Amino acid sequence: MGFKGRDIISIRDLSRADIEHILKVASRMEKLKRPILPQKILALIFYEPSTRTKLSFETAMLRLGGKVIGFADVKSTSVKKGETLADTIRVLDGYADVAVMRSQEDGAARLAAHFAKMPVINAGDGSNQHPTQTLLDLYTIKKEKKKIDGLTITMVGDLKYGRTVHSLSEALTKYKVRINYIAPEMLRMPKSLVREIGEKIEVHEHTDLEKVLPETDVLYMTRIQKERFSDPQEYDRVKGAYKVDLDVLKGAKKGMIIMHPLPRVDEISPDVDSTEFARYFEQSDNGVPVRMALLALLLGAVK
Ligand code: NCD
Numbered sequence: 001m002g003f004k005g006r007d008i009i010s011i012r013d014l015s016r017a018d019i020e021h022i023l024k025v026a027s028r029m030e031k032l033k034r035p036i037l038p039q040k041i042l043a044l045i046f047y048e049p050s051t052r053t054k055l056s057f058e059t060a061m062l063r064l065g066g067k068v069i070g071f072a073d074v075k076s077t078s079v080k081k082g083e084t085l086a087d088t089i090r091v092l093d094g095y096a097d098v099a100v101m102r103s104q105e106d107g108a109a110r111l112a113a114h115f116a117k118m119p120v121i122n123a124g125d126g127s128n129q130h131p132t133q134t135l136l137d138l139y140t141i142k143k144e145k146k147k148i149d150g151l152t153i154t155m156v157g158d159l160k161y162g163r164t165v166h167s168l169s170e171a172l173t174k175y176k177v178r179i180n181y182i183a184p185e186m187l188r189m190p191k192s193l194v195r196e197i198g199e200k201i202e203v204h205e206h207t208d209l210e211k212v213l214p215e216t217d218v219l220y221m222t223r224i225q226k227e228r229f230s231d232p233q234e235y236d237r238v239k240g241a242y243k244v245d246l247d248v249l250k251g252a253k254k255g256m257i258i259m260h261p262l263p264r265v266d267e268i269s270p271d272v273d274s275t276e277f278a279r280y281f282e283q284s285d286n287g288v289p290v291r292m293a294l295l296a297l298l299l300g301a302v303k
Contacts, residue, residue: 003297007113008121011131011167016174023139025293025302032292035065036301043096044070045088045112046123047079047103052262053123053132056287057100057295064292064301069096089115098298101125104227119298127161127228133261134167136290140283141218144257148172152215154180156242157222157267159189161229164261165222166193173200180212181205184241186234187224209242213251219244219277221260221267245269249277259283 003021008014014022042061046054050072058068070092071077079088085103089112092099099116101109102123109122109129124130141148153172155165159181169189172179179201181189188194188205197203206212213219221244229235243266244258260268260280272278296302 003303004300005119006298007119008131008294008298009109009113010122010129011134011171014131014171019135019138019171019174022135022290022293022297023142025297026135026139026286026289027143028302029063029289029292029296032063036296037061037064037066037299040064040066040098040295040299041096042066042068042070042295043092043099043118044068044072045092045099045101046070046072047074047101047108048124050102050123052284052287053102054100056284057121057123057132057291059288060291060295063288064295066097066295070100085112086115089120093117098295121294121298124163127163127166127225129167130163130261131167132287132291132294133164134171135294136283136286137164137168137220137259137261138171139290140259140279140286141257143286144279144282145217145255149176151217152178152180152212153218153220154182154209154212154216155189155220155222156182156209156244158187158224158238159183159222160187161225162222165189165220168220169193169197173197176201178202179204180216182207182209182212182242184238186238187241209244210248210251213248213256214253216253216256219252219256219258221258221264221280223260223263223265223267240266243267243269244272246271246275249275252277 106126106128113120257279
């Protein structure tokens with residue numbers, strides 16, 4: 001297995017045993033009392049906006065006793081002067097021990113990992129992958145439902161451009177689960193992914209959320225990814241397509257949990273926040289121990 005020095009670029013690179021090991025270390029991290037990464041430096045390389053991913057990685061490194069450098073606004077960097085990703089990465093390699101990178105381009109994290117000697121963690125590349133979000137999603141499901149095998153997971157919203165649902169679906173093929181995909185026609189899960197996932201687990205595509213709610217254990221809501229549309233009129237046609245409110249939830253299975261990678265726009269009504277179903281803020285809290293586990297493993301502070 002051995003995590004020291006590894007890159008985390010795609011959830012495909014992790015086996016079920018790898019994933020379960022990370023989740024186990026994450027639960028140990030919730031109780032960590034002493035700094036285990038003093039003197040270590042994390043570089044945050046964010047070419048795209050982020051609140052949770054960036055700040056939870058930062059919190060994770062500080063809790064581990066390490067330090068953080070980096071940028072979240074390319075306007076303040078030499079990228080503005082035309083510096084390539086390859087050169088930026090080579091330079092940061094000389095300053096930091098591990099890097100976390102977010103980019104608007106599919107495949108950018110893989111490219112960065114190729115140029116870097118330090119481990120690189122993908123914090124989202126375009127509409128492709130978001131493996132650390134998936135790890136905290138799995139951690140949340142396991143913590144809340146006490147298992148992953150045997151569950152029915154319904155993913156709703158922008159399944160075309162949403163990288164969180166792409167990564168999560170691929171991870172779930174390593175478990176015995178059933179997935180429902182609910183999306184407007186224009187934003188369906190890419191056909192090649194549905195085919196690939198359908199070869200391993202049971203997958204159904206629907207447009208009617210209320211029909212599958214009574215069988216759903218985990219309802220995974222997502223935002224329509226406005227910034228990835230080339231035509232703003234297309235966005236206007238699908239915005240607000242699915243909304244979960246108290247009325248919709250009347251048909252929910254007892255014990256169902258609602259998750260969302262956040263930020264939400266209008267797909268979950270705020271009065272759902274105080275119901276027994278809501279878990280999206282717990283989910284975002286879980287980003288800290290999961291990211292602590294990854295940093296500690298990649299830097300060899302835990303095995
Ligand atoms: C997600 C992302 O960036 O892909 N946010 C996150 O990391 N929690 C989801 C989104 O932006 O809709």
